[in-house]
Amino acid sequence: DAGVTQSPTHLIKTRGQQVTLRCSPKSGHDTVSWYQQALGQGPQFIFQYYEEEERQRGNFPDRFSGHQFPNYSSELNVNALLLGDSALYLCASSRGDTTANYGYTFGSGTRLTVV
Amino acid sequence: AQSVTQPDIHITVSEGASLELRCNYSYGATPYLFWYVQSPGQGLQLLLKYFSGDTLVQGIKGFEAEFKRSQSSFNLRKPSVHWSDAAEYFCAVGEGTYKYIFGTGTRLKVLA
Numbered sequence: 001d002a003g004v005t006q007s008p009t010h011l012i013k014t015r016g017q018q019v020t021l022r023c024s025p026k027s028g029h030d031t032v033s034w035y036q037q038a039l040g041q042g043p044q045f046i047f048q049y050y051e052e053e054e055r056q057r058g059n060f061p062d063r064f065s066g067h068q069f070p071n072y073s074s075e076l077n078v079n080a081l082l083l084g085d086s087a088l089y090l091c092a093s094s095r096g097d098t099t100a101n102y103g104y105t106f107g108s109g110t111r112l113t114v115v
Numbered sequence: 116a117q118s119v120t121q122p123d124i125h126i127t128v129s130e131g132a133s134l135e136l137r138c139n140y141s142y143g144a145t146p147y148l149f150w151y152v153q154s155p156g157q158g159l160q161l162l163l164k165y166f167s168g169d170t171l172v173q174g175i176k177g178f179e180a181e182f183k184r185s186q187s188s189f190n191l192r193k194p195s196v197h198w199s200d201a202a203e204y205f206c207a208v209g210e211g212t213y214k215y216i217f218g219t220g221t222r223l224k225v226l227a
Contacts, residue, residue, distance in 0.1 A: 004158070033214065042119075042205050042217030043159070056213045090158055103149065104215070106158040 025093030138206030
């Protein structure tokens, strides 16, 4: 049973560029959440997608946007990259008919470096 | 606002010794609490969770945690640490229905 799959694993971008990160949820899960983990910090909630809609959003600027596809996979897009966007981006999946309080399954993350 | 505090940034223990990682939370209602472990370059693995009921929760890999409402704490314990336990540990509280608030983590080093 495949867990949460994220691609790519590593990425280097230049300031001002745009980036797209991808996530496939665990089999049986229909909800995808994205977290940003800066070096030495805990993960911070970006947003959550359910039924192809953004269900909740954390304190991140509009440069961060997302999408969920009918097969429940998801993309995270970041525009106008800043050096401060360098981080590990984690995708987590869960079932929409339960609350997040039942425990996410996390992917291994995408390491984004902005130079 | 809800918050999670992990007061110990680094902890070093000898293999075979007992371990306790501290976690304090601030939350208005009954919290939903979690401990996750992260190995270098990896994602997060759920160790255990507390929703209600018995305040002593058993998890994977021999870990347990105790919820103490009066102290707003949810400390993680293990009676005998193995070298493979070296990793970073995160405490989290479920905020609302959908998102978690994570602490800043405790990095565990295990001495042979």
